[in-house]
Amino acid sequence: MEFRTVSFDWSPMQDVPRPDPARLYDLLILGGGPAAMAAALYGARKLLTLALLTKDFGGQMAETTEIDNYLGFQTVTGRELVERFQQHVSYFKVPVYQSDSAKDVRKEDTQFRVLFESGTEFRGRTVIVATGKRARMLNVPGEKELIGKGVAYCATCDAPFFTDKQVVVVGGGNSAFTAAVDLLKVAKQVTLINVAAGWQADEILVQAVRSHARLLDRHAVTRIMGTERVTGVRIKELESGRETLVQADGVFVEIGLIPNTEPVRHLAKLNQAGELIVDCHCRTSVAGLFGAGDVTTVPHKQIIISAGEGAKAALSAYEYLVRGESASQSPE
Amino acid sequence: MSEPVHIVCSQCRGVNRVPGTRLSEGPKCGRCHAPLFTGHPIALTGADFDLHATRNDIPLLVDFWAPWCGPCRMMAPAFEQAAKILEPQVRLAKVNTEEEQALAARFGIVSIPTLILFHQGREIGRQPGAMGTHDIVRWVRAQSQGL
Numbered sequence: 001m002e003f004r005t006v007s008f009d010w011s012p013m014q015d016v017p018r019p020d021p022a023r024l025y026d027l028l029i030l031g032g033g034p035a036a037m038a039a040a041l042y043g044a045r046k047l048l049t050l051a052l053l054t055k056d057f058g059g060q061m062a063e064t065t066e067i068d069n070y071l072g073f074q075t076v077t078g079r080e081l082v083e084r085f086q087q088h089v090s091y092f093k094v095p096v097y098q099s100d101s102a103k104d105v106r107k108e109d110t111q112f113r114v115l116f117e118s119g120t121e122f123r124g125r126t127v128i129v130a131t132g133k134r135a136r137m138l139n140v141p142g143e144k145e146l147i148g149k150g151v152a153y154c155a156t157c158d159a160p161f162f163t164d165k166q167v168v169v170v171g172g173g174n175s176a177f178t179a180a181v182d183l184l185k186v187a188k189q190v191t192l193i194n195v196a197a198g199w200q201a202d203e204i205l206v207q208a209v210r211s212h213a214r215l216l217d218r219h220a221v222t223r224i225m226g227t228e229r230v231t232g233v234r235i236k237e238l239e240s241g242r243e244t245l246v247q248a249d250g251v252f253v254e255i256g257l258i259p260n261t262e263p264v265r266h267l268a269k270l271n272q273a274g275e276l277i278v279d280c281h282c283r284t285s286v287a288g289l290f291g292a293g294d295v296t297t298v299p300h301k302q303i304i305i306s307a308g309e310g311a312k313a314a315l316s317a318y319e320y321l322v323r324g325e326s327a328s329q330s331p332e
Numbered sequence: 333m334s335e336p337v338h339i340v341c342s343q344c345r346g347v348n349r350v351p352g353t354r355l356s357e358g359p360k361c362g363r364c365h366a367p368l369f370t371g372h373p374i375a376l377t378g379a380d381f382d383l384h385a386t387r388n389d390i391p392l393l394v395d396f397w398a399p400w401c402g403p404c405r406m407m408a409p410a411f412e413q414a415a416k417i418l419e420p421q422v423r424l425a426k427v428n429t430e431e432e433q434a435l436a437a438r439f440g441i442v443s444i445p446t447l448i449l450f451h452q453g454r455e456i457g458r459q460p461g462a463m464g465t466h467d468i469v470r471w472v473r474a475q476s477q478g479l
Contacts, residue, residue: 032406055464056410062402079402098410100466118466148443148460157401160430161442229440250442 019051019095021122026050027317028114028124030102030263033059034303035130035293037085038310039317044092046318051095051122053102053114058082059132060257060294061303063154065182070303078156081303097122102263105129107286114263126317129264129276129284130292130310133257133301138170142224143253150230150250155179162250164188168233170221171254172196177205179252184212191246193235195220224251259295271297282313290317337389339420341366342374347387355420371416373424378435384425386453391476392423393468396439396446398430403462404445413465414472422449422472449475 019025027043029036032054043050061067064078073081097120104115105127112127135153137143143151152158155169155178163186169179172194183190190213192199197218199206209215216235222243223234232247259275269277269285276291278284278298284291292298292313293306336349339359346363359368376384376394385392395411397404415424429436429444439448439455449457449472457475 055467056403056406056462058402058406062406064402079405082402082406098413099464101464116466118470148446148458149440150442152443154401154403154443157398157403158443160398160400161436161444229442 016090016093017095019053019097019122021120023049023123024111025122025124026321027126027128027314028053028112028122029128029130029314030054030105030114031059031128031130031132031293031295032057032098033061033130033132033293033306034085035132035295035306035310035313036128037089038307039128039130039292039314040089040094041092042311042314043317044089044094046314048314048318048321051097051124052089053097053116053122055101056098057086063156065156065178067303102131105263105267105289107267107289110288112288126288126290126320128282128290128292128310128313128317129261129268129295130306130313131260131263131295133259133294135253136256136258138221138224138253138255140221140223142226146224146226146230146251149228150226150248151224152250152252153254155182155252155254158250158252159183159186162187165249166247167191167250167252168193168221168246168248169252169254170194170233171256172198172217173200173254173256174202174205175256176252176254177201177209179254180209180213181205183252184209187250189214191216191248193219193221193233193246195238221251257294261295264289281316282309283316288317288320290320338387339368339390339423340384340387341368342370345380345383359420369419371419373411373415373426376425376427376432376435378432381427381432381435382453384423385450388423389452390421390423391456391472391479392425392450393418393472394448394450395424395426396429396436396441396448397426397444398428400430401444407445407462410463410465410468414468417465417469418472422476447471451476451479
């Protein structure tokens with residue numbers, strides 16, 4: 001019998017060097033999505049000493065089934081595109097710290113310190129924040145307790161476990177309808193519940209789902225029911241205030257995203273949505289600190305835009321390193 | 333740990349008695365002579381899951397995953413790294429839920445990745461969602477305190 005260790009054919013970044021906490025890097029990049037990886041590529045090509053610090057790779061891309069709007073790829077899975085990005089970055093032997101979340105970014109004189117939950121810290125002359133966004137939670141009773149027991153945030157990952165089951169999708173935008181499309185392939189019944197009036201998704205998605213799913217707008221989920229497993233959701237019709245119970249084996253929460261700006265919330269200016277404010281050079285309110293991708297105020301959250309912003313942030317960081325403070329003007 | 337501990341060989345499935353004090357000294361299987369620990373997770377199937385879950389005296393950490401799941405694949409290197417840190421105090425293994433649907437159903441897996449920590453056949457902790465190396469190690473150590 002063969003020795004059956006698990007081999008991972010995708011693992012392009014396993015042999016990359018680990019960053020040295022004792023070293024002062026030209027550039028530290030926080031994040032592992034398209035913005036961060038593009039920044040790493042551009043920074044490496046400028047021969048900056050740099051390190052990529054991330055909890056995981058791919059971000060939202062890793063949870064996307066098919067991507068049809070990334071130039072050069074008519075259709076590609078999110079996973080494959082992440083792997084392509086990783087392979088490209090790994091060519092430059094960029095040191096990678098993949099362990100836990102950055103807790104805090106501090107500026108001391110002309111240096112930045114990036115502190116992690118584990119106690120590890122790295123120092124850099126510049127930092128690019130490309131930490132992306134994460135799924136917004138409903139924050140209703142039962143949700144937290146039933147994560148992994150029927151409450152899910154990734155239809156691509158978990159839809160196959162709900163074959164012939166009843167599921168609820170919470171949300172009314174493209175993410176909710178894309179999840180519904182995935183679930184309709186396997187589930188016995190799909191119910192969409194949206195707190196707002198009408199549906200905010202692209203019409204093409206709404207049409208694809210409308211005749212196959214039950215659609216309830218102007219309804220709020222007030223509680224997720226169940227102890228060991230999800231058994232249903234309690235919903236409230238907003239006009240009448242009447243509450244009813246929808247039986248369900250699974251609840252997919254697709255109500256948008258929140259920016260991962262916690263490490264810089266005390267350092268840099270954020271907008272009301274918590275996004276990192278950047279100017280057209282990806283500069284933040286702090287000299288030497290740059291932002292790129294979905295975590296920032298840049299409109300239109302798209303992979304191709306994030307990759308471009310990552311490239312721009314790295315070039316701006318390079319310019320800052322070469323020209324110093326004069327290359328930096330804080331955005332209002 | 334000074335008493336002998338039972339360690340199941342990943343290669344021949346033989347059950348070895350290893351002195352606790354020698355667990356960190358690269359023990360080999362008495363039957364097939366393969367290393368009992370390699371610093372890599374092992375793949376488990378329905379055929380050998382129970383043997384590893386019940387006959388190892390050390391905890392068994394299982395990553396339930398699937399090839400279609402992006403976060404699972406993104407977590408894979410972190411899990412690999414965790415194996416290097418946690419072995420030989422913990423055995424790390426992976427179950428492909430696409431191929432091992434009966435095992436996934438048996439443990440009520442409805443979200444992946446999900447980590448389950450077993451000790452002597454009993455589930456002692458469960459954690460859904462992708463994690464980094466540090467978080468995996470910290471979670472396992474917290475769950476296995478006092479074993």
